Amino acid sequence: MTDRAWYEGIDIEDVEAASVQIRQGSATHPHDWEARAIEQGIVTDAASYHDRLRDASLAAFEADLEALTGTADRALVQLVRTLDATTAAILELRQHIAEAITEASTQEVRAGDLDTLTEELESAGGVLATGLAGLLDGLNDLDREREQLRSTVEQQAMTVAPNLTQLAGPLLAARLIAAAGSLEDLAKLPSSTMQVLGAEGALFAHLRGEAPAPKHGLIFTHPSVRSAPGVDRGRVARALAGKLTIATRIDHYRGELEPTLEAELADRLTEMSGGVRG
Amino acid sequence: MTLPAGIEEVTIGGETRLATEGPPVYGEPTVDGWRVWGAGRSKLAAMIEVGLPVQFDAATMALYLGAGAGTTVSHLADALDRVYAVEFAPRPGRRLLTVAKEREAIIPLLKDARRPETYSHVVESDCGLLVQDLATVDQARIAAAHRPFLADGATVAVSIKARSEDVTAEVSSVFETALEVLDETYDVVEHARLEPYHDDHLGIVARVD
Incomplete structure (x- = not known):
């Protein structure tokens, strides 16, 4: 029997701690939690158990609601705007770099793929490579961050x-x-x-x-x-x-x-x- | 029709309506402190109106899955000592919270009824009544999964919404499957369609052996 009641390991009067346990806890099966609490002297009687449980559940419910709604759609709006701005910024910088390489070489370089861009920059060499290689690395990192942001946006959209x-x-x-x-x-x-x-x-x-x-x-x-x-x-x-x-x-x-x-x-x-x- | 304890009939505007005793919550009409419990807004009230034997006189505690905005829960809370009200959607949850704050008996839980383990550490194992009103697939299986929460002899009142199970399937075959699934875990006592109060809904009353 490893199931732990919502009040175990905390002070049952501590509404904050109790609400966290209601929100995050779990058990494989329900049990006679109330009788156990009385038996263990955690509460004196059924009425006071009910009051503690009710205070904790109201607090937990409110906290869950807050986490799930209210600001959730505003957060989504900010996240997707930032995502789109990041995408645009990455593309613009890539185009700058591609243009720089094209000017310095005989063939046209496209901005599409970061890997090819890195290769082209290496083969171009010289001051162009030393000047822009670091930025291109940074863009690679930024691109990974953007993927992360994108999956956050996707999850948030599903919630909202x-x-x-x-x-x-x-x-x-x-x-x-x-x-x-x-x-x-x-x-x-x-x-x-x-x-x-x-x-x-x-x-x-x-x-x-x-x-x-x-x-x-x-x-x-x-x-x-x-x-x-x-x-x-x-x-x-x-x-x-x-x-x-x-x-x-x-x-x-x-x-x-x-x-x-x-x-x-x-x-x-x-x-x-x-x-x-x- | 014998009504469950705490639920009575009142006459209002020449019509006989179900009612429970308590302060009004959503603008429902009242007669001498008794609040009218409309069958059109509540699957459970509709089940009683169509004559299903929803009896829970022995119960003091109920587990309610799909509490919604708390309309039905508020009426049950008038009649019982404790109602665990499980609702997953935040939007009706706001309303439910307001209702819960006004009624001592309600224990609100913002949890997913498809994952009983997330509230097994809170809810008792000897509830005398299970009410379920969910708009999801596998409604009967969800009700069956809540057997551990119920005392022997407990009453199970489930409303199955056909359109949530499978839009393309025949309504009656959806209901048949639901009845079979429920009967594996509980003793199905009686069932009836909830028309004219709710279209394409089947009310089922069952007992725990």
Whole structure:
């Protein structure tokens, strides 16, 4: 019998310590914890056991809530913005280095792959190599950090908006929330706005009468939109935006995973590729 | 229909409604301190309304899985000494916390019912009532996994939401499977659909041998 009660090893009056044990503890089986506490003289009677347990569980619940919500979507917004800024910074510096090497050599060097860039820089040699090698190493490290940040963003997206994440994928979900400002803001947007979120330039050009209406914004990165043939993209984007809007509202107002959504989206998309006009 | 102890019928606006005695929490109508317990907002109330023998007179403690915003829990807490209210979603959790603060009997736990080991160190092993209202897959299996929390003779009241199990499957076959799974662990006493209060839900009452 190795199971330990929530009150074991601490002062049962210490609400803070007790709430930590409720949050983090576990046991393979439940037991007669109350009777044991009375037997061991930890509490005098059932009523005082109940009071201690209730104080500790309320504190634990509150702490768990705080950890899971409130600032969670704001943190996600900051994380994904930082991720995108980091990606842009890495790319810009790579391009600078690639350009520097190209100028010094006869052939064109592309910025795409860090490993090739390192090789090219070595073969270029001279003051260019001594000057830039350290920076390129730093960029390699930064790239690894970015991967780390990316997986944090993915986990956080799942916590903040499980339904939206399931339908849109973690990065798109995070970017949509960031574009709206918060999960609540996104939940309050009409589906038509969700559809063109991130295409504000095109949208306002359209409203000035200078361009056709944009068919999609950020959601263009969703595989179903990107892979749709040009003539269908508007409809696919519209249908997808509708489901994403529903998913976001469930995430915000109910907060539970609704397993039926994914199948509904799949059905809708199959229906459209089958030629049914939507 | 015999009602469980602590639950009575009141007449309001010419209609007979279930009620429990306690301070109101979500704007429900009250009659002489008795709060109306609407079957449309509570699976457990619907189970009683459709005539399922939800009896827990011997129980003083309940384990509630899928407490949601605490509507049903608040009514149970009027009738029992202690209700362990397990809810995993933070959003309804806020509401549940408010309800729990106002009612001495509620022990709120922000835990996942699919992982009973995360609250086995808190919950007693002789609860007299298990209520389950989850929107997830494997609802019957989850209910069966909570046998260690229950005393002999305890009552199990589970509502199975068909749409959460499998959207593509026939509703009745989802219910059949759920009944079979539950019957392996408990004695299924009676079951009934919860229409018109809740669509595509099956209420099941079972006992621990």
